[in-house]
Amino acid sequence: MQYIKMESKKHVCPSAPLYEGSRLLGIVNENNEVSILTEPMEIDDVFIASASKGKLPEQKFRFTNKCVKSGCKQWTGEQCGVIKRVLENIEQSTIKNELPECNIRSECRWFDQEGISACKVCTSIKYINYIS
Amino acid sequence: MNGVAENPTKSRQLNSIKMSSTKFTLELKGIELPKSTQEEISKALNQTLMHKIGELDLAPESSEAHSNSNSPFYLNKFRIDGGEIAKLLNKDLLSQIEKELKIPKEDNFYIAKNAIH
Numbered sequence: 001m002q003y004i005k006m007e008s009k010k011h012v013c014p015s016a017p018l019y020e021g022s023r024l025l026g027i028v029n030e031n032n033e034v035s036i037l038t039e040p041m042e043i044d045d046v047f048i049a050s051a052s053k054g055k056l057p058e059q060k061f062r063f064t065n066k067c068v069k070s071g072c073k074q075w076t077g078e079q080c081g082v083i084k085r086v087l088e089n090i091e092q093s094t095i096k097n098e099l100p101e102c103n104i105r106s107e108c109r110w111f112d113q114e115g116i117s118a119c120k121v122c123t124s125i126k127y128i129n130y131i132s
Numbered sequence: 133m134n135g136v137a138e139n140p141t142k143s144r145q146l147n148s149i150k151m152s153s154t155k156f157t158l159e160l161k162g163i164e165l166p167k168s169t170q171e172e173i174s175k176a177l178n179q180t181l182m183h184k185i186g187e188l189d190l191a192p193e194s195s196e197a198h199s200n201s202n203s204p205f206y207l208n209k210f211r212i213d214g215g216e217i218a219k220l221l222n223k224d225l226l227s228q229i230e231k232e233l234k235i236p237k238e239d240n241f242y243i244a245k246n247a248i249h
Contacts, residue, residue, distance in 0.1 A: 024185070027185075027188055027190065028190060028191040029190050029191075030190050030191075030192060031192075032191055032192050035152075038151075038153075041185075043182065043186075044182055046179050046182045046183050046186065047182040047183070047185060047186040048186070049183075049186065050182075050183045050184075050185075050186030050187045051186035051187075052186075053187070054189060055189060055191070059191060060188060060189050060190070060191055061188075096150075097148055098148050098149070098150035099148055099149050099150060100149075100150055101149050101150060101151050
């Protein structure tokens with residue numbers, strides 16, 4: 001008999017693309033880092049319309065949505081490959097000592113996986129899936 | 133490049149939280165409006181706030197790809213999932229790699245990372 005490991009806890013992705021159910025988690029600031037909102041903001045069509053002008057919304061903002069695990073190409077099979085890769089490669093100088101005040105930690109995929117190490121680099125991470 | 137080697141099981145204590153905020157308050161002193169009008173105005177203000185937040189684009193221009201030049205090279209400084217990369221990319225080379233590896237255009241930032249980095 002085979003047992004399938006069930007994960008009961010629901011996680012959220014702290015760097016999701018903008019799609020149905022996404023909430024605003026952060027705004028890319030003048031230093032090209034992300035200012036994290038303490039409480040993710042519900043967004044509406046008005047926001048989506050204005051955010052979609054010019055650059056891609058994901059270049060200007062960070063969004064959170066449910067972690068879709070194997071439905072995401074960043075999923076390695078067991079965990080999120082993004083935060084692991086970032087922690088392995090990020091410049092030491094980019095790592096923050098101060099952590100953003102953030103209310104999604106209890107359900108954050110990255111925090112669950114890497115602890116506060118994830119929070120220390122979180123503001124440096126931007127979702128970009130396209131360059132031209 | 134240096135990795136962060138903190139043990140996640142031992143590093144969950146959040147002892148240095150950064151707090152910052154932006155506050156908007158609006159108070160009309162001296163007048164009392166009907167509740168329905170207050171709600172209407174409140175809704176309109178929220179809509180304006182959402183619109184203006186959506187319009188924000190604070191990211192520096194240097195983070196964008198400069199691809200309008202006639203030169204086959206362009207400097208593209210951006211962060212790929214947190215790893216900052218500033219490379220002089222050759223557009224022709226990049227498209228050749230795309231073609232060879234048959235990787236869709238939308239995945240080309242991975243090519244940049246894996247093949248050129």
